[in-house]
Amino acid sequence: MLTQWQDLCEAxxxxxxxxxLRRVAPGFRPERDSYEGFIHDETFGKAIQIGVIELVDAQxxxxxxxxxxxxxxxxxxKRKQYDLAKTILRYGNHNGGLFAFYDNYGRFRFSLxxxxxxxxxxxxxxxxxxxFFIDPELPNKTFLQQMQHADFSDVSGLLEAFxxxxxxxxFYKDFKGMYNALVTAVQGTEKxxxxxxxxxxxxIRIIFLGFVQKKGWLGNNPKFLQDYLKKSLNSKDNDxxxxxxxxxxxFEAFSSPPGNKPHLADGIYLxxxxxxxxxxxxxxxxxxxxxKPGVDDCGLWLPDKQISEFFDFxxxxxxxxxxxxxxxxxxxxxxxFLGIIFxxxxxxxxxxxxxxxxxxxxxxxLALVKWLEQKSDxxxxxxxxxxxxxxxxxxxxxEYQKPRDFSPEQIxxxxxxxxxxxxxxxxxxxxAFEVGMLQVLEQILENLYTRDxxxxxxxxxxxxxxxxxxxxxxxxxxxxEVKRWAVWINHLRLWLALFVDMPNEFKSSSxxxxxxxxxxxxxxxxxxxxxxxxTFPVSGDxxxxxxxxxxxxxxxxxxxxxxxxxxxxxxxxxxxxxxxFRLILNHEIEERKKLVLRLSNYEQLVLFEADIKQASLLxxxxxxxxxxxxxxxxxxxxRNLKDERPFIWSIEFPEIFFDRGGFxxxxxxxxxxxxxxxxxxxxxxxxxxxxx
Numbered sequence: 139m140l141t142q143w144q145d146l147c148e149a150x151x152x153x154x155x156x157x158x159l160r161r162v163a164p165g166f167r168p169e170r171d172s173y174e175g176f177i178h179d180e181t182f183g184k185a186i187q188i189g190v191i192e193l194v195d196a197q198x199x200x201x202x203x204x205x206x207x208x209x210x211x212x213x214x215x216k217r218k219q220y221d222l223a224k225t226i227l228r229y230g231n232h233n234g235g236l237f238a239f240y241d242n243y244g245r246f247r248f249s250l251x252x253x254x255x256x257x258x259x260x261x262x263x264x265x266x267x268x269x270f271f272i273d274p275e276l277p278n279k280t281f282l283q284q285m286q287h288a289d290f291s292d293v294s295g296l297l298e299a300f301x302x303x304x305x306x307x308x309f310y311k312d313f314k315g316m317y318n319a320l321v322t323a324v325q326g327t328e329k330x331x332x333x334x335x336x337x338x339x340x341x342i343r344i345i346f347l348g349f350v351q352k353k354g355w356l357g358n359n360p361k362f363l364q365d366y367l368k369k370s371l372n373s374k375d376n377d378x379x380x381x382x383x384x385x386x387x388x389f390e391a392f393s394s395p396p397g398n399k400p401h402l403a404d405g406i407y408l409x410x411x412x413x414x415x416x417x418x419x420x421x422x423x424x425x426x427x428x429x430k431p432g433v434d435d436c437g438l439w440l441p442d443k444q445i446s447e448f449f450d451f452x453x454x455x456x457x458x459x460x461x462x463x464x465x466x467x468x469x470x471x472x473x474x475f476l477g478i479i480f481x482x483x484x485x486x487x488x489x490x491x492x493x494x495x496x497x498x499x500x501x502x503x504l505a506l507v508k509w510l511e512q513k514s515d516x517x518x519x520x521x522x523x524x525x526x527x528x529x530x531x532x533x534x535x536x537e538y539q540k541p542r543d544f545s546p547e548q549i550x551x552x553x554x555x556x557x558x559x560x561x562x563x564x565x566x567x568x569x570a571f572e573v574g575m576l577q578v579l580e581q582i583l584e585n586l587y588t589r590d591x592x593x594x595x596x597x598x599x600x601x602x603x604x605x606x607x608x609x610x611x612x613x614x615x616x617x618x619e620v621k622r623w624a625v626w627i628n629h630l631r632l633w634l635a636l637f638v639d640m641p642n643e644f645k646s647s648s649x650x651x652x653x654x655x656x657x658x659x660x661x662x663x664x665x666x667x668x669x670x671x672x673t674f675p676v677s678g679d680x681x682x683x684x685x686x687x688x689x690x691x692x693x694x695x696x697x698x699x700x701x702x703x704x705x706x707x708x709x710x711x712x713x714x715x716x717x718x719f720r721l722i723l724n725h726e727i728e729e730r731k732k733l734v735l736r737l738s739n740y741e742q743l744v745l746f747e748a749d750i751k752q753a754s755l756l757x758x759x760x761x762x763x764x765x766x767x768x769x770x771x772x773x774x775x776x777r778n779l780k781d782e783r784p785f786i787w788s789i790e791f792p793e794i795f796f797d798r799g800g801f802x803x804x805x806x807x808x809x810x811x812x813x814x815x816x817x818x819x820x821x822x823x824x825x826x827x828x829x830x
Contacts, residue, residue: 140282140286142154142157142158142161143158143281143282143285143286144282146158146272147244147272147274147278147281147282148244148274149244149274150238150240150244150245150246150272152186152188152203152238152240155188155201155203155238156168156188156189156201159188159189159191159201159290162285162288162290163191163290163291164290164291165191165192165193165290165291166189166190166191166192166201166290167189167190167191167192168188168189169187169188169189169190170186170187170188170189171186171187172185172186172187173185173186173187173202173204173226176222176225176226176229177222179218179222180207181206181207181208181215181218182204182205182206182207182218182222183204183205183206183207184204184205185202185203185204185205185222186202186203186204187200187201187202188201188202188203189201190232191236191290193233193291193292193293194291194292195292197233197292197293198231198232198233199232199233199234199235199236199293199296200226200227200230200232200234200235200236201235201236201237201238202223202226202235202236202237202238203237203238203240204219204222204237204238204239204240205239205240205241206239206240206241207241208241209241209243209245210239210240210241210243210245210246210247211245212271212273212456215239216247216269219237219239219247219249220249220251220267223235223237223249223251223267224251227251227253232253233252233253233293234250234251234252234253234293234296235250235251236248236249236250236296237249237251243274244273244274245271245272245273245274246271246272247269247270247271247272248269248270248272248281249267249268249269249270250267250268250269250296250297250299250300251267252268252293252297268297268300268301268302269300270284270300271456273456275360276360276456277453277454277455277456278456279454279455279456280305280308280309280455280456280471281456283308284299284300284304284305284308285299287299306479306482309455309471309479310479310482312451313451313479314482316447316448316451316452317337317338317341319444319447319448320337320340320341320440320444320448321333321334321337323440323441323443323444324336324337324438324439324440325438325439325440325441326436326437326438326439327436327438332433332436332438333438334623335433335622335623336433336436336438337440338480338623338626339430339433339434339626340440341448342426342626342627342630343388343426343427344363344448344449344452345452345471345630346426346630346633346634347363347387348363348452348453348457348471349457349634349637350420350422350637351363352457353637353640354642355419355420355642355645356415356419357411357412357414357415357418359415361453362415363449363453364449364453365412366383366387366412367379367383367445367446367449369383369408369412370382370383370442371442371446373405373406373407375405376442377439377441377442378403378442379442379445380439380440380442380445381403381439382402382403382406383402383406384445386400386401386402386416387400387416387419388427389427389428389429389434391416391417391419392419392420392421392422392423392427393421393422393423393427393428394421395421395647395648395649396417396418396419396420396421396645396646396647396648397417397418398417399413399416399417400416400417418645418646420644420645420646420647420651421647421648421649421650421651422650422651422652423650423651423652423654423703424629424633424650424651424652424653424654424655425629425652425654425655425656426629426630426633426652455471456471457471457472480568480623480624480627493570493571493807495570495574498570498571498573498574499574499577499578501571501574501805502571502574502575502578502805503525503526503578505561505803505805506525506556506559506578506579506582506803507521507522507525509559509802509803510552510555510556513555514548514551514552514555516544516548516551516552520544524544524552524582524585524586525578525582543589543591544586544589544591545591546591546592546593549586549589549591549592549593549596550593550596552586553583553586553587553596556579556582556583556586557583557609557610557613557614558613558614559579559614559802559803560613560614560616560794560798560801560802560803561575561614561615561616561801561802561803561804561805562616562617562618562791562794562801562803562804562805563616563617563618563804563805563806564617564618564664564665564804564806565618565619565620565664565806565807566617566618566619566624566625566628566659566806567619567624567628567807568624568627568628568631569617569627569628569629569630569631569632569659570807571617571805571806571807572615572617572628572631572632572659573631573632573635575614575615575805576607576610576611576615576632576635577635579610579614580603580606580607580610583606583610584603584606587600587601588600603639604636604639604640604641607635607636607639608636608653611632611635611636611653611655611658611701612653612658612698612701612702615632615658615659616658616659616660616791616794616801617658617659617660618659618660618661618662618664618785618790619659619660619661619662620661620662620663620664621661622661625659625660625661628655628659629655629659632655632658632659633652633655636651636652636653637651637652649703650703653701653702653703654700654701654703654708655701656700656708657697657700657701657708657711658701660785660790661785662785662790663785664785664787682722682725682796683725686718686721686722686725686796687796687797689714689717689718689721690718690792690793690796690797691793691797692714693711693714693715693718693792693793694792694793694797696711696714697711697793715789715790715792716789718792719786719788719789719792720776722788722796723772723773723775723776724776726772727769727772727773727776730765730766730768730769730772731769733765734762734765734766734769737758737761737762737765738762
């Protein structure tokens with residue numbers, strides 16, 4: 139059967155799909171019908187039902203084929219196609235539908251749309267679509283792999299064939315072996331942790347460039363990287379691809395404005411066409427294509443053989459430059475898919491589990507609703523309608539989902555709060571909650587900006603989707619993760635979330651396209667607040683001197699400038715953070731010294747402070763002793779700052795803790811291990827202290 143599926147990928151027709159289903163689906167019966175009555179959009183041409191698959195337990199799935207008049211792409215018309223599938227299913231009595239949307243160029247989107255029943259009611263709110271996009275010019279390995287083993291006899295079999303978990307399982311089996319081979323092949327060090335970091339950075343960069351070439355930004359050649367490798371292998375020098383070909387691509391072509399000629403090693407011949415692609419490569423920056431100290435400056439490299447094998451494996455798969463949404467999953471190599479894979483390959487043994495997209499979405503929406511309940515006088519029902527109102531058909535909405543509107547001032551209030559909310563995941567992993575919160579905030583703000591009664595001054599400055607997403611990341615999203623590799627993947631996910639919305643004219647921008655995320659998702663152990671031998675509390679102090687508050691404001695401004703590539707060096711900002719923290723410690727020390735002096739001068743206290751008259755000498759002695767101990771602890775913390783850069787919440791996010799008193803929302807996923815099995819990943823705690 140694989141051959142017939144391959145033939146379908148080469149040249150799709152509804153008739154050929156019907157022939158295949160007659161062979162693979164025991165319950166398939168041809169049943170022609172027209173869907174023309176459901177078509178109210180010029181996007182669609184001929185629309186027919188091919189047949190019905192009768193499944194076990196009296197369940198049925200219809201099979202339809204809808205022609206797209208224009209050119210079908212991985213992103214074009216997805217929402218319209220989804221809505222048409224729902225409309226067709228709504229007027230039938232089936233459990234789901236297989237829909238093929240196809241164009242005249244052999245491309246088609248093959249989707250499973252399922253319906254969930256609750257009692258006697260059919261809840262269209264739980265429509266879900268699982269999709270493969272097939273292009274004759276692409277390898278389509280995932281689709282072929284899944285269809286070859288698909289069970290078309292019941293709903294669970296279909297769901298397995300269209301399951302992101304099943305797809306990721308198959309990909310993971312092969313990817314893990316390829317990744318391990320890369321780690322083993324790293325040259326220039328015997329240190330295993332450094333080999334892992336180098337191999338991971340290499341994989342992340344190549345994968346990101348896979349999305350770049352999929353977008354057509356490398357000479358409009360979707361196979362530029364593969365062709366670039368072939369040119370290297372045809373040259374005289376062995377094992378030169380990483381040092382002589384990839385490094386100029388990584389650290390020059392993508393780290394400078396278009397028009398700058400990358401420096402290539404002597405003897406490398408490139409056609410004018412390839413040289414032009416390198417010169418016109420987009421100015422990505424965003425730290426991904428900067429040399430990372432401690433990794434890229436260690437003289438490490440990979441042999442051509444392992445790079446070739448990794449390319450051969452990776453580019454068998456289609457890349458889709460789009461995050462999955464709650465009710466719409468692309469079953470190809472997409473940003474969420476990569477999060478799942480990297481989470482499994484590097485951290486599952488320590489209890490990390492990638493939280494599924496529906497759970498992330500629900501938690502993000504509920505958290506924002508609860509926060510807005512506290513911040514405003516807008517009723518719970520209205521907030522639930524805002525955040526959950528798109529879920530479900532109107533006739534099935536409960537009291538929290540009945541349509542409600544907001545006054546212009548309420549809209550202004552909601553936009554103000556949501557554009558300034560601060561959210562942190564203290565165990566960020568590869569970024570599921572940051573991306574989930576980004577999607578929810580972007581969707582809700584879009585809703586509020588485009589309402590009929592939104593104030594005109596707000597409508598006039600409605601940001602574009604890209605501008606809004608970048609602003610949300612800049613102002614609202616924070617994360618902490620103990621594993622450096624996970625922070626890199628987290629950054630990758632956020633960069634891709636911005637990259638997918640960049641219009642084509644951006645590829646010639648003289649300004650960096652990607653922001654710097656160093657100060658947004660930081661590396662550190664968020665649970666162990668230790669400086670030297672001392673545990674430091676997570677707290678902020680709003681009663682700081684005005685000069686200190688001004689310094690914190692200045693650092694906040696510089697961080698924002700660094701995010702937008704207006705400042706080049708994060709090292710100076712990190713030094714300023716530490717300097718501020720030393721000043722805060724000095725302030726705390728001086729405040730305690732003043733109190734010791736006041737308590738020591740008993741006669742003056744009695745004279746000026748009546749409530750002190752009752753204090754006994756013993757009480758004052760105890761209080762003075764405690765304050766002096768606190769002073770010594772603060773001095774010790776200050777001394778230890780010279781020797782190490784610990785993760786202390788107040789140091790890493792002074793603009794949050796000393797400016798706002800903390801984050802508005804803290805969200806995340808707990809470790810799925812019993813507490814006695816959770817290890818200290820940084821080994822900062824002694825075994826004795828850990829046991830206590």
